[in-house]
Amino acid sequence: METVLGRFPTQVERPEPIKFAWPIVLLPELFTTRRHQAILIGFLATIGWEVYAPDLRSAAGRDGTPELGRWSFDQLAAIAGEALDALGREAIVIGHGFGGLVALKMAERPRVKASVALAPMVPGLRTPLFMRAGNLPAMWLKRPLKPPSGRPLLYMLTDVEPFQREALIKALVPDTSAAALEVVRGTVRFAADSSAPRLIVAGASDPLVSAERLESLAGEIGAQFKSLPGQGHWLIGGRAVERAVGEVHRFLVRSLGQELLLLYPEEWRDEPASGD
Secondary structure, eight states: EEEEEETEEEEOOOOSSSOOOSEEEEOOTTTTOTTTTTTHHHHHHHHHEEEEEGGGGGGSSTOOOOOOGOOOOOHHHHHHHHHHHHHHHEEEEETTTTHHHHHHHTTTTEEEEEEEEOOOOOOOOOOOTOGGGGHHHHHHTTTOOOOOHHHHHHHHTTTHHHHHHHHHTTTTTBOOOOOHHHHHTTOOOOSSOOOOOOEEEEEOOSSSSSSHHHHHHHHHHHHHHETTTTOOOTTTSTTHHHHHHHHHHHHHHHHHHHHTTTOOGGGTTTSSOOTT
16 A cells, blocks of 8 residues: 655555564665565565555655755665654665665664665676666766666566566666766765674676675675575566575574564574574
């Protein structure tokens, strides 16, 4: 169903019963929307998670917020933080791709219990997702980037189910150029440690993001790391979503311990917490 977090239209799924102590807030990959997150949202809700997927782009050009193309990474992080503040509760943040980097940044906020980055971009690494000639004017002029086409689009959606591919391609939208260029230039910074535990999950066969570089990033910021053999970039649906969510579950149970386990089904309570 639809709700509003502050000034952001938000899709929310509340299963019956809710089995976990804190909700999940989802942040999307560049060019993607809640429609692209639908499989992940549904999968998480089916197993008992309360899930929020805010439309952060809806703030562009409103109430003093810059136009979308001019959003810096810090501005985008602040906008995501505004949505979390509007939720008014402690939460877990999960992001895909570019949204994964924002999720890692959110772990530095006091009310975030944990953050997970699924196939995030690597600061300082050029990506074919948007680094192409057709987007150069947008980057120079700080206008929205065009969604990928050709081989980069294939790389992005390789693991999408064939019957969904055409509709998901049509649903891609322009996105921020200023923040994306900051990431490519390597100017985005993360605290070497944070109060909230962090996890990076990589597709070992992702042609857009190097799993080896993501493992290095995890080491630099004190995050846990997991590589999924045979998986590409689209960890939020298709053949990869069940494995990705399984890794996220194990991480959350072991990192957050008994507080989270109190709302788990009885048969899951023997899962050891971190340090056991």
